[in-house]
Structures are given as structure tokens and as C-alpha cells.
Amino acid sequence: MATPHTIAVAGKGGVGKTTTCGMIIDYLCSKKTGPVLVVDADANSNLNEVLGVEVETSLGAIREEMAQAELKGTIPSGMTKADYADFKFSSAIVEEDEFDLLVMGRTQGKGCYCYVNGVLKSQVDKYAKNYSYIVMDNEAGLEHVARGTLPHVDTMLLISDCSRRGVQAAARIAEMIGEMELKPGKMGIIINRAPNGELDSGVKAEIGKHGLELLGVLPQDEAVYRCDCDGEPSSKLPQSNPVKQALKGIMQELGL
Template sequence: MDERDTKVIAFCGKGGAGKTSVCALVVKYLMEKQKKILAIDADPAAGLSWALGVNPAKTLDDLRQTLSESISNKKVQSNDELFALAHYELLSSLIENRGFDFLSVGRPEAEGCFCSINAFLRHCISTLVAHYDYVCIDGEAGLEQVNRRVLEKVTHLVIVSDTSKRSIAIAHNLIALAKQRTQTMHCGVIINKWGDSNCELKELPVLGLLPVSQTIAQFDAAGKSLIEISDDDAFYAKLKEVMKNFV
């Protein structure tokens, strides 16, 4: 695979704000642009796999355990052997779907120190993502778990918030933390489920306001992939407009 100028987009925010749905529909939008896409589910809740209609058999947590056992049992004798094993297992964990590839991080680490293995895995993943145009990561509430367990370099941070005071406060905190970490990352907030709210958005770098979507609720209830949502759907059309100006 050839190397590309990869844009890594992490989606974070309070649980229930809609970040997984937004992430899945951004994958759909990038598919329409015929870009090479890697979607990474970095939330232990594993909602992105459902939203994209994929069923991963192996996760990065499985790979982490395999590497740990191989080191403990001395099945690998050098860093070169470890890298070869990690690369093989990483590719075997990758799901090649129509229009995008998919990788699941899995559960949080079990007891024990995985710091060196996490660092090694981040190196392997960074080598892999260099061959994609876009990487979309459905993260946990904050960016630090993404940086620790998946990738250190994120080029774009999208914080998805609803209109509740708690969600807006979390968005403010995440923006402040992101600015402390780096000045080069593009950061923005999407306000989801806007409706007729009059919540205070001062000083937030708001990318756009998304309406309440009954379609997403119906798809979620039926267990249908959001990739199947109509291109004419009002929510999806608004999200495309927002992302077109951001990435």
C-alpha cells in the first residue's frame, strides 16, 4: 500500500450525545468521496461496529493478549520477531468492508502492565494508518484514551455534544485539554439534537448544529447500519455540510 497524507479524526464527547452516530455517518460521507478509509472503534461499548454493520471477530485487546503471552512464553526472541507477529495479527484483525476497513480496540486492558505493548501497538497502528486518506476513531469521552491505546497523532478532534449543561461543560473541558496538549490539532464542536434549545455556546468552536433525528433512532432500534441512511436525509445532509468545511 502507498503512503498518504492521512487525516486522523477522533470523535469524543459525553456518552449519549451521539458521537458514534456522527462518526458512522462521517464514514458514509467519506465513502461517497471515494476515499480510502479506516474506521476504528476505540470505545469499549463497541457501538461503532453496530452503526457500521460489521461484526469483528478479533480486537486489539485480543492482539495485546497474544503479544503479552508470546513474550511471557518466549515465543518471540527479538523486537523484529515481535514486530512481525504484531503486524500479522493486526492485519488479521482488520475487517475489509465495502468502502472502508474496520478495526476494533475491544475491552479496556486486564490487570497488569501493558505500557510497553501499548507503545509497540501504537507504532504498528501508525504504520498501518499511513496508507489511508482518512482514519475515523470513535473514542471514549476524552482524547487521552485514544492517544494511549490507539494513536498519539490525531489531526482533527470532533467533540459531539447535546444541549444539556453537563454535555456542554464537558465539551468546554475537552477543548481546553486539547489546546493544552497541542496547538496544531484542528478542534471543533458539533451540537447534536439541537431542536429549539437556547443553551449557551459562548467560546465554543462550534462547527454546526444538527437536528434531532428520528431516522437514526429508528435505525438504532432496528439494528440497521447507518450507512444505509438515505443520502437525502435532513440530518445527514446537514452533517455533510458541516464536515465539508472542517476536513
């Protein structure tokens, strides 16, 4: 059975993880080299917005419904709890023409994400074999890495803004990943929002200091910024968009 190539992003809040994911998804879909599963594993999920997709439910919400059904005894008779879970969770997949989207969402109540994280992992594992690529957006702290609930990652992209502090944050995450079981096949840093697409020498020095592999630089871009302000999906910007162009170069360099 073929295993998909999994790409995940990490980095501190607001550096462009979700934006980058959206464009990676667009790139992979436009290549038409096989089905893409998109996983929004950020509790504050908004990847659907950069993709321009409506989402009605999430694994977190379904988990709540399940817990309620169990409590009230409304699980359909003749169905085991596992069957019911399977049935409910399969309804969490949003099927678009070019990709499928799974939103993890957050659980209500006193925030233990362990259960839903576990469910996410088993669902992803179950569906994974149907896809050529999995693209996973994550939250800043990369809690799933800490909890070991992320599926195997082939390519881990550390995203940073064009600042020393951004690079330092990425380096800390890289260190954390290094200490975990995750062991991504490949890990490197992408500098986003670089003025004129140029990497400042101080920032470059910081990357070197932490021994990070620089995969590429994405420019600060007015059109991407406008998309956010206007509520438009940035992943649907024309292929000529400078950020898309730069990202395409990085992806090709990675052999993706």
C-alpha cells in the same frame, strides 16, 4: 508520502460520537476521494454496529493471545516476537469494500491499556500512509489524549447534546486537549439531537461563553433512534436523512 487527514470525535457518553463517526465514514466513502481507515478506539467498541460490520477480534484480544503465546512458548520458531506481533496485528484489520476497520478493544486482566495503546499508535502510524482519511471514534474520557497515544489529529470534533451541561463537558475536554501535546489542526463543537434541528439560545450562549467554535447542529431524528432500537446500522440510512444532510453541510464547510 501522503499523510491522511485524521478526524476524531470527543464528548461525554451517549451524546452521539459513534453515530456521528458512522455518518462521517459514510460521507467520506460516498465521496470516493480515497481509502478510509476507521479506528474504533473506544474500549466498549460499537462503531462496527452503526456501520453494520461484523468484527471478530481486536488489538486488545490479540495482545492477550500474544502474551499467552510468549508465556507458553508457542510463538512459531523462526519468527521474532516483533515479526509475530506484526503478523498477528495485521489480522486485526477488517477489510470492507469502502473502508478498513481497526478495533482496539480492551485488554483483559488488571486494566493497563498502556501497552495496547502504544501498539495501537504504532499500528495506526504504520498503516496510516495507505489512507486518505482516518476516522477515529473515542471513549468519553478521551483517555488516549490523556496518555498521549492518539495519532496526530487534523480535525477534532467535540460532540455535545443540546444542553448546557453537554457544552460544559465539551469545554472541559477542549481545555484538556489544549493542555496536551495533541494540538489538533482544527477543533470545534457540533450540537447533536437538537429538537427540530434548532439550537436553543441558552445552549448557544454557553458555547460562546466557553469560546468554542460552533461547527454545526444535528437534529434529533426518529430514524436514527429507531436504528439503535432495531439493531440496524444508522450509517446506512438514506442520504436524505436529516442528520446525514446536516453533517454533510458541516463536512463541506470544513472542506472535507
